[in-house]
Amino acid sequence: MSGVSGGPLRRFAGAIGAVLLLGIVAIVAPHRAGEAVSTIGFSLTEMLLVIPPIFVLLGLMDVWVPREQLMRHMGDKSRVRGAVLAFTMGSVAAGPLYAAFPVATVLMRKGASTFNVMVFVGAWSTTKIPMFLFEFAALGGTFAITRLLANIPAILLIAVVLTRLTPLPAIDRPDAPPVTN
């Protein structure tokens, strides 16, 4: 967690770098840069429109849901119910994948198990209900349903492997770092 440590210039180094790259593209291939700018405008609008309720809910969850309660429902001993809850939370989500990680941070801090956090991220990435509806409409029911059914075991397997193979320093630790800085 680098968080808010470091000066603003350092924090925004990646973003500034990307903008500089955009500047280079604008000189070399103005047409492409134009397309990039319109996509960026679109994504910024999406971020500003979609993200506020997610962060408000995240803040409310952080303040109102007691750690013991979240641990009981999504912690190491939560079993199938915890996984179902994690899967549901990820699936009903709206918003791009990058918005899932701040929520995952709160879940981790509140004592959700590694497995459940990974199920949540997996579900957010690929089995979101709004996405499924778009997929159904664009690519047909067989495609959308097959992908959904194939994704569920994939998400669970990834979560199992990650739980077994990889220690998560921030997870399962009561003194895990806060959401930011």
Added chain:
Amino acid sequence: MFTIVFYIIAATALLLSAISDRGRTAQALHKAWRAFAGILPEFLMIIVATGLILAFVTPTFIATLVGEDSGVLGVLVASLSGAVTLMPGFVAFPMAALLLQKGAGILQIGAFVSSLMMVGIVTFPVERKTFGTRVALTRNVLAWVFSLAIAGILAVVLGVLA
């Protein structure tokens, strides 16, 4: 529409929270803002990088590479295009349908859609910040392997049922 539902849920929750405890509600909003401000640099980088990538990885570009006869190489190209790209579903799925019409293979499109959803190369900085390098890397590699497997399943099912 789902965004509206989320706004309604968030507004209701916020209202209930404010009625029961104003101090805590202010604290929650403060935390929400801090979480957002903390991750904003990564968000901005992701958005600019995605814009740049999508300016080059266009549907026409992908369609030329992932035709029905493009084989394993086409699957890999489709899968890598999906991994480096980030786009909302309501853009991605119509685009995938368009690619199919333009002659892309179902295996290739399955690989593209699956890795697009599951693998996040541009979102990697945020993921690393959240889970650490090892977990983030492992998750993405596993997701990529599974996205290829799912593409295979899609091709079999749609080939059988078509």
